[in-house]
Amino acid sequence: MEIQETLWNYIINETLGGRLPEGFDGDYDLIDSGTLDSFKMMNLIIYFEQHYQVEFGINDIVPKHFKSVNALVAFLRNKLG
Amino acid sequence: MLLHSNPVVIVGGGAAGVSCALSAAAQGMNVMLLEKTTEVGGTVTRSLIHTLGGLFDDQGNFLNTGLPVELTKRLSRACPHTRKRRIGKTWVLDVNPVVYTNVITDWIKATPNIDVSYRVNIINVSVHAEQIEQVSVTCNGKSRTLRPCALVDTTGNASIVRHIDTELVANGMALGGFIVQLRGIASDALRFPKGVALLREIRKAVNDHKLPPECSTLWLDTGVYPDEVYVKFNVMPEDYDTAHMRCVAKRLLNFLHALPGFGRAFINRHGQIGTRDAGRIKGEYCLTETDIKMGRRFADVACRACWPIEHWHPQKGITLEYLPEGHYYDIPLSSMQVSGFTNLWAAGKCLSATPRAQASARVVGACWAMGEAIGKNILGY
């Protein structure tokens, strides 16, 4: 599956528990809205590390990579080369 | 015959017990608060709980009036570092557990009609016709027999109800925690999402056998002071070994010393093991996950709650399920009235609830609100 689709599915089902907040789109601020708290971010990282066999280092885990679904897609594409 | 001039006996001086004592005393009742250790404060004090949940709704407004609000005011007055903080979709009150303990100790002392006894052992509870008649205790080696008008079990493990009938208690089903307070850390070392990155490093080190396996599920949190971090280890209460866990904490500290911001970190305090679910009573009503998710309202409402379902499953680890925006549910008085009794109650984390319902209802703010409601309704319910 495309990264974008995998990520959308993960965020909608796991992070948001299937409930889309009003105005949710690819630029929706996952951090300011409190959607991606530490627990959910940790789970997301573990999921992607296992799913794509990548490792997230200290410099990968920064707000700009996790700010929105679009930011995450761009970051993951970049990371996977 | 049990007279209302007889004392209300509250066993256990944690969040629920202290608030129940304050509330019953405010109704003019004579209160005896019996604590087995040498201080009040319970889990918050001894296990170093530093983020009080259950005081606020998801907008940061107080969920309940009364003692939880007064507690927040007193904690803020006592320490300028006490502060309200948003974590994900929830709001908590960051506190120093030592300040919390001092505040409630002074509050109890200054309240007329509360007689607190420490180092108390409950020897026997006698029951007649669905009522508690007598409670036999020893306190500092001396025996006493009390004839309470009502008995409230706020032991956190339902140990008084267990005394009466083990069938009236469902066994606990959650991971416990061992919390260590570190100081000497650079002020923004955990600023979101740096804490997540640090956790990732710790987990990698466990996989590479540089850290012991106990570190694989630990969690890090900021405290009230800029140089403070709390480390929370998950432990099964049955397997817990203090000396071993202190050793694990020391190894973690050595590992952290090499990471940015942690060069001067030191262990300031070790908490005692805390048990999230040490048993829940069988009440007239058992609060369920569905009640919580549906935002159920009850005619006999004691208080409101809205903490996510934060379940620390013994095998599967933690899951956090947020409730919908703006959502809250009622905790009914009947979930704190022990089934089949007219004057026996249990408040706090040992209320009558399913394991996942308790995983939301047990937070400190909710325990305060539950205790207060019992204190108000103890005779008139």
Ligand SMILES: Cc1cc2nc3c(=O)[nH]c(=O)nc-3n(C[C@H](O)[C@H](O)[C@H](O)COP(=O)(O)OP(=O)(O)OC[C@H]3O[C@@H](n4cnc5c(N)ncnc54)[C@H](O)[C@@H]3O)c2cc1C
């Ligand atoms: C590791 C861990 C982390 C947590 N983190 C948070 C958090 O971040 N935020 C939050 O809001 N909540 C948190 N909680 C939950 C919360 O701390 C507890 O659910 C709450 O404090 C329970 O309050 P209580 O009054 O029901 O019981 P307790 O605070 O446990 O009080 C029970 C009291 O009864 C006394 N007692 C026990 N048996 C007897 C007896 N036989 N005779 C006399 N006295 C007795 C005990 O000594 C104790 O003082 C956490 C819990 C744990 C274990």
